[in-house]
Amino acid sequence: MRVIGLTGGAGAGKTTVACQLQRRGVPIVFADEVGRHVVAKGSPVLRALVATFGSGVLTTPDGHLDRVKVGHWVFQHPLALRRLNQLTHPAMRCIIEKRLRQLAGRGYPCGGVEAAVLFEMGLLRSVDEVWVVIASERERLRRLVRQPVEPPYPVRFAPRWQNMWRRLRSQLPSSAFIRRAHRVIVTDRYGAAEALRAHAGRQEVSSSCA
Numbered sequence: 001m002r003v004i005g006l007t008g009g010a011g012a013g014k015t016t017v018a019c020q021l022q023r024r025g026v027p028i029v030f031a032d033e034v035g036r037h038v039v040a041k042g043s044p045v046l047r048a049l050v051a052t053f054g055s056g057v058l059t060t061p062d063g064h065l066d067r068v069k070v071g072h073w074v075f076q077h078p079l080a081l082r083r084l085n086q087l088t089h090p091a092m093r094c095i096i097e098k099r100l101r102q103l104a105g106r107g108y109p110c111g112g113v114e115a116a117v118l119f120e121m122g123l124l125r126s127v128d129e130v131w132v133v134i135a136s137e138r139e140r141l142r143r144l145v146r147q148p149v150e151p152p153y154p155v156r157f158a159p160r161w162q163n164m165w166r167r168l169r170s171q172l173p174s175s176a177f178i179r180r181a182h183r184v185i186v187t188d189r190y191g192a193a194e195a196l197r198a199h200a201g202r203q204e205v206s207s208s209c210a
Contacts, residue, residue, distance in 0.1 A: 005130045135186070
């Protein structure tokens with residue numbers, strides 16, 4: 001089975017592109033969904049996170065991981081983000097590779113994995129082709145915050161804007177994605193769904209991933 005690795009920074013539109021590929025018959029493994037699975041209540045990874053960072057990473061009283069709280073914290077502390085990735089990425093990679101093998105066993109000619117951290121997770125070895133979805137930093141921030149990014153910023157939006165900005169700055173720059181890309185899909189002008197349709201008009205994009 002030919003495997004597409006679909007990646008790009010937060011807000012670039014990669015999930016929208018992945019959903020468009022699904023509609024064309026290409027099964028996609030979403031890394032974010034896998035990430036939620038590996039930190040589920042009672043999981044070994046969640047226990048390791050609590051042992052490393054303390055019980056403050058949990059919601060109360062149900063004991064699930066507080067993903068919003070942890071996200072805000074680690075994007076302000078690079079060493080904590082690195083440790084979080086060290087604890088979660090191996091389990092995620094194992095599940096993603098297993099699901100890709102299952103898709104191949106079902107006879108799909110092509111499949112894909114959508115992951116912002118495709119490179120950092122060590123998934124290059126598992127894909128045949130890398131598709132990078134990019135947009136300008138300003139456009140990505142606008143999509144994430146869903147409000148104008150021109151100053152002055154309304155007070156009620158300031159914390160959210162700052163959190164999203166830290167998230168963008170913690171990720172690889174577009175140039176680092178592009179250097180490893182086989183195909184680049186730019187979503188600034190029309191949005192991700194329209195960009196894929198335009199891309200498909202130039203190159204056949206179907207369930208065979210030709």
